[in-house]
Amino acid sequence: MLANKAPAVFPSSLRASVTSPRTQAPTLVGEARADVVVIGGGYTGLSTALHLIERGRSVVIIEAAAVGWGASERNSGQVIPTLSGVEPDVISRRYGETGERFIQLVSDSALSANHQFFTRRLT
Numbered sequence: 001m002l003a004n005k006a007p008a009v010f011p012s013s014l015r016a017s018v019t020s021p022r023t024q025a026p027t028l029v030g031e032a033r034a035d036v037v038v039i040g041g042g043y044t045g046l047s048t049a050l051h052l053i054e055r056g057r058s059v060v061i062i063e064a065a066a067v068g069w070g071a072s073e074r075n076s077g078q079v080i081p082t083l084s085g086v087e088p089d090v091i092s093r094r095y096g097e098t099g100e101r102f103i104q105l106v107s108d109s110a111l112s113a114n115h116q117f118f119t120r121r122l123t
């Protein structure tokens with residue numbers, strides 16, 4: 001079995017700029033048994049795992065880096081045509097304090113929505 005021991009290095013993104021650093025997923029050593037194995041800990045993989053757990057299945061998630069590392073980390077889950085390709089530092093430079101408040105609002109909204117989603121499902 002190959003083991004990825006390198007730390008998860010996250011690319012520059014809105015989420016990465018406003019959240020605490022995350023650690024790499026632990027390496028699977030030996031065997032794991034579950035009803036279902038989910039490959040990838042992004043939005044789709046985590047949602048799949050949660051829905052399966054709610055239906056009484058045991059689940060193992062296999063992730064190469066850290067949960068949310070891939071596209072889930074960088075797309076912010078948003079479709080906002082006027083912000084296409086704009087990173088937080090660009091918004092901040094262009095709009096000053098208003099841009100900073102906007103970045104914080106987007107960050108807080110995403111964190112609150114994710115917290116509510118996962119709290120509801122895991123309690």
